[in-house]
Amino acid sequence: xxxxxxxxxxxxxxxxxxxxxxxxxxxxxxxxxxxxxxxxxxxxxxxxxxxxxxxxxxxxxxxxxxxxxxxxxxxxxxxxxxxxxxxxxxxxxxxxxxxxxxxxxxxxxxxxxxxxxxxxxxxxxxxxxxxxxxxxxxxxxxxxxxxxxxxxxxxxxxxxxxxxxxxxxxxxxxxxxxxxxxxxxxxxxxxxxxxxxxxxxxxxxxxxxxxxxxxxxxxxxxxxxxxxxxxxxxxxxxxxxxxxxxxxxxxxxxxxxxxx
Amino acid sequence: xxxxxxxxxxxxxxxxxxxxxxxxxxxxxxxxxxxxxxxxxxxxxxxxxxxxxxxxxxxxxxxxxxxxxxxxxxxxxxxxxxxxxxxxxxxxxxxxxxxxxxxxxxxxxxxxxxxxxxxxxxxxxxxxxxxxxxxxxxxxxxxxxxxxxxxxxxxxxxxxxxxxxxxxxxxxxxxxxxxxxxxxxxxxxxxxxxxxxxxxxxxxxxxxxxxxxxxxxxxxxxxxxxxxxxxxxxxxxxxxxxxxxxxxxxxxxxxxxxxxxxxxxxxxxxxxxxxxxxxxxxxxxxxxxxxxxxxxxxxxxxxxxxxxxxxxxxxxxxxxxxxxxxxxxxxxxxxxxxxxxxxxxxxxxxxxxxxxxxxxxxxxxxxxxxxxxxxxxxxxxxxxxxxxxxxxxxxxxxxxxxxxxxxxxxxxxxxxxxxxxxxxxxxxxxxxxxxxxxxxxxxxxxxxxxxxxxxxxx
Numbered sequence: 145x146x147x148x149x150x151x152x153x154x155x156x157x158x159x160x161x162x163x164x165x166x167x168x169x170x171x172x173x174x175x176x177x178x179x180x181x182x183x184x185x186x187x188x189x190x191x192x193x194x195x196x197x198x199x200x201x202x203x204x205x206x207x208x209x210x211x212x213x214x215x216x217x218x219x220x221x222x223x224x225x226x227x228x229x230x231x232x233x234x235x236x237x238x239x240x241x242x243x244x245x246x247x248x249x250x251x252x253x254x255x256x257x258x259x260x261x262x263x264x265x266x267x268x269x270x271x272x273x274x275x276x277x278x279x280x281x282x283x284x285x286x287x288x289x290x291x292x293x294x295x296x297x298x299x300x301x302x303x304x305x306x307x308x309x310x311x312x313x314x315x316x317x318x319x320x321x322x323x324x325x326x327x328x329x330x331x332x333x334x335x336x337x338x339x340x341x342x343x344x345x346x347x348x349x350x351x352x353x354x355x356x357x358x359x360x361x362x363x364x365x366x367x368x369x370x371x372x373x374x375x376x377x378x379x380x381x382x383x384x385x386x387x388x389x390x391x392x393x394x395x396x397x398x399x400x401x402x403x404x
Numbered sequence: 405x406x407x408x409x410x411x412x413x414x415x416x417x418x419x420x421x422x423x424x425x426x427x428x429x430x431x432x433x434x435x436x437x438x439x440x441x442x443x444x445x446x447x448x449x450x451x452x453x454x455x456x457x458x459x460x461x462x463x464x465x466x467x468x469x470x471x472x473x474x475x476x477x478x479x480x481x482x483x484x485x486x487x488x489x490x491x492x493x494x495x496x497x498x499x500x501x502x503x504x505x506x507x508x509x510x511x512x513x514x515x516x517x518x519x520x521x522x523x524x525x526x527x528x529x530x531x532x533x534x535x536x537x538x539x540x541x542x543x544x545x546x547x548x549x550x551x552x553x554x555x556x557x558x559x560x561x562x563x564x565x566x567x568x569x570x571x572x573x574x575x576x577x578x579x580x581x582x583x584x585x586x587x588x589x590x591x592x593x594x595x596x597x598x599x600x601x602x603x604x605x606x607x608x609x610x611x612x613x614x615x616x617x618x619x620x621x622x623x624x625x626x627x628x629x630x631x632x633x634x635x636x637x638x639x640x641x642x643x644x645x646x647x648x649x650x651x652x653x654x655x656x657x658x659x660x661x662x663x664x665x666x667x668x669x670x671x672x673x674x675x676x677x678x679x680x681x682x683x684x685x686x687x688x689x690x691x692x693x694x695x696x697x698x699x700x701x702x703x704x705x706x707x708x709x710x711x712x713x714x715x716x717x718x719x720x721x722x723x724x725x726x727x728x729x730x731x732x733x734x735x736x737x738x739x740x741x742x743x744x745x746x747x748x749x750x751x752x753x754x755x756x757x758x759x760x761x762x763x764x765x766x767x768x769x770x771x772x773x774x775x776x777x778x779x780x781x782x783x784x785x786x787x788x789x790x791x792x793x794x795x796x797x798x799x800x801x802x803x804x805x806x807x808x809x810x811x812x813x814x815x816x817x818x819x820x821x822x823x824x825x826x827x828x829x830x831x832x833x834x835x836x837x838x839x840x841x842x843x844x845x846x847x848x849x850x851x852x853x854x855x856x857x858x859x860x861x862x
Contacts, residue, residue: 252527
């Protein structure tokens with residue numbers, strides 16, 4: 145049994161080129177993390193919870209229209225704007241690069257939701273409710289959040305903890321891309337993605353497939369990068385631990401040409 | 405040269421203590437109506453605590469709305485007190501005398517009302533203690549001093565404490581007069597409150613020194629309070645239209661604008677309600693009107709600068725906010741109304757001397773400024789959040805619910821009720837200050853010339 149703690153820095157790479165907008169990640173996240181039901185009236189109130197959401201943008205005019213999808217979730221910023229504004233340390237940075245939310249501390253000032261440029265924080269306006277048929281579906285590893293507090297994507301920290309316990313404490317190994325996938329302990333959205341648009345791994349692990357993207361993005365300016373990687377709102381300097389890969393334009397538009 | 409006839413101390417006592425010693429017939433009915441009005445707000449707050457903040461119209465991303473707007477509004481009103489009493493006291497403006505206490509008391513009550521807003525606004529109001537008090541309770545963590553939301557309560561509570569001290573020190577001589585005019589239980593209460601005031605030279609000296617000292621000490625607090633409140637917005641790096649260094653002076657001068665207007669309105673009300681025509685004279689209203697023209701124009705400069713600074717960078721997200729404010733219905737209509745009733749209409753009304761001396765026109769101008777300043781905060785807070793970033797997918801708008809509306813309206817009832825109850829117990833126009841003014845006003849004939857009978861040596 146390994147006693148010393150292995151230093152992880154979690155990160156995610158999202159290949160926008162592979163995303164088909166199928167929303168499987170949204171459903172997986174909803175089920176894994178006890179996210180309350182998004183009934184139609186919640187949407188009409190504009191208070192739907194989607195820890196990960198697929199933003200859809202249309203390009204061009206009908207009939208030559210392109211749909212663009214981009215999955216957006218908590219970017220787990222290294223320099224998170226939401227953290228310093230919380231008066232009660234309900235949100236802070238842990239030593240694995242995660243931006244964590246402590247539900248018990250939260251008083252619900254909603255300053256963090258204002259100061260999050262990605263709008264990935266969700267306030268519990270009502271007491272969460274599930275239909276009776278779903279009562280036994282709730283994940284016992286995840287807190288059910290009461291009303292009046294903030295919640296957001298955790299990179300499925302419960303799965304990471306289970307992975308640490310099983311793979312590192314008991315078996316004495318090290319978490320890597322392979323054993324996370326084999327044991328199905330990667331975040332729910334990553335596990336559910338049918339096109340593998342989402343990749344998850346440890347930035348400190350030299351063999352991880354996300355590592356080159358982070359190395360490239362951390363050492364080169366956006367123009368000089370060898371990969372397609374970019375961070376959302378990179379100019380804000382949030383130091384996000386999520387990297388997006390640009391869509392590949394198979395037939396790039398020429399000047400003056402319309403979309404098609 | 406002051407207008408109006410000279411008043412004797414007996415007259416001053418009789419007239420200004422009227423609100424305390426022989427309250428008018430309408431007093432209790434009005435108190436009952438205002439209490440019911442406040443109870444509506446209490447009920448609504450109960451519903452909000454019981455059912456959750458879902459009963460408001462707030463959403464994602466507009467997580468701050470009517471309640472925060474109202475909070476900033478009342479903090480703004482509270483700036484009148486120090487502006488009028490401390491600054492004008494240090495500047496030795498004679499015409500401040502009747503206005504000072506009403507302004508300071510308005511400061512205290514509007515601060516107290518403002519404080520209820522963020523408390524009602526948080527998701528779990530019963531945990532506000534963890535946030536406000538620098539004490540780690542059982543949790544092992546202190547409030548985060550990096551958060552503007554921790555600076556806020558400290559600034560506001562400092563301001564509340566110092567304003568209360570300010571009022572109390574000015575009250576002591578008047579309480580002694582009240583002690584001498586009452587009997588029974590009231591006499592005993594006033595005896596305790598007047599702290600053994602005898603009116604001897606030593607006590608007066610201390611009272612004046614304390615007043616001047618507090619005036620000087622309260623000035624930095626005055627500037628800091630609204631600066632810090634504005635940093636709630638200015639420090640939000642992710643909300644493009646909020647993240648501006650101009651917010652602190654802009655909010656401070658806006659606060660003076662709305663606060664002094666509110667004081668003028670309260671003074672006009674007091675004058676007609678308690679028949680204080682000889683104390684709150686038209687020259688006072690006139691002088692405040694002239695002050696307001698300067699303040700309003702200063703504020704208007706900052707308003708223009710804020711918009712120019714915003715548009716200067718031509719960043720997509722900032723342009724989106726401004727487009728919403730100026731181009732999209734209903735925000736564009738609100739923007740026009742706001743600019744009209746906050747600057748152009750009132751300043752036009754304040755410019756002619758005859759209008760400044762017409763109480764109806766002054767009331768209209770002052771109410772219009774305050775409606776406008778409320779709108780100003782609303783137009784800063786909501787569009788800023790609704791168009792926070794360039795991701796158009798999450799752009800939203802905001803419509804307040806009836807719950808929020810009732811809660812906001814009840815705060816106006818609360819401030820009126822508190823002011824009215826205060827006037828039942830303490831004189832709202834400082835007796836000693838008026839007497840001092842009368843004293844300084846006296847002239848003596850020396851040969852052919854008329855010279856002041858008294859010379860102040862301070």
